[in-house]
Amino acid sequence: MIRKITIPKDLFERMVNHSKEEEPIEACGFLIGDKVDDEAVASHILPADNILSSPVLFEISPEEIYKAWITAEKMGKDVVGVYHSHPHGGLTPSPRDVQFMRHSDFVWLILKGKRIRGFIWDNGVTEILVEILEWS
Ligand SMILES: [Zn+2]
Numbered sequence: 683m684i685r686k687i688t689i690p691k692d693l694f695e696r697m698v699n700h701s702k703e704e705e706p707i708e709a710c711g712f713l714i715g716d717k718v719d720d721e722a723v724a725s726h727i728l729p730a731d732n733i734l735s736s737p738v739l740f741e742i743s744p745e746e747i748y749k750a751w752i753t754a755e756k757m758g759k760d761v762v763g764v765y766h767s768h769p770h771g772g773l774t775p776s777p778r779d780v781q782f783m784r785h786s787d788f789v790w791l792i793l794k795g796k797r798i799r800g801f802i803w804d805n806g807v808t809e810i811l812v813e814i815l816e817w818s
Contacts, residue, residue: 683720683802684720684721684762684810685811686720686810687722687724687763687811688721688723688724688815689713689812690815690817691817692817693713693726697709697711697727697791698793698795700729701769701794706737706769706770707735708736708739709740709765709766709767710729710732710742710764710765711728711729712763712764713727713789714726714727714750714754714757714759714760714761715760716760716762722763722788724762726753726757728749730743730746730750731743731746737769738771738776760788761788762789763788763790764789764790765791765798766779766791768794772794773794773797774792775790780807783801783802786803787803789802799812800812
């Protein structure tokens with residue numbers, strides 16, 4: 683079970699900017715990368731459309747979900763996370779988020795401004811460590 687996700691700073695900034703651009707609706711997308719033991723390491727970002735265009739809900743079309751998995755597979759990688767923003771809420775999964783989390787084995791990242799939290803489903807909503815990797 684994933685306990686930590688590492689995100690390079692440039693990908694983190696793209697998620698933050700994507701969230702800002704989509705305001706007041708929720709922004710969403712995928713992180714592609716590698717899973718090593720109990721760690722996920724993101725290497726690519728794939729922004730997606732929120733087909734609900736909602737400030738409090740998001741949904742990604744089946745076509746875009748399929749495309750994300752195919753893209754990852756072609757790279758020899760995994761979809762390690764799904765991110766979305768909560769422009770109007772806290773950094774906690776909504777009841778609807780939790781319903782979807784129950785059926786997923788990737789990290790759920792929630793953003794608000796420049797804050798981010800990561801969760802997985804492990805017999806319940808479990809917070810994991812999110813590390814933003816600075817390049818130097
Ligand atoms: Zn949410």
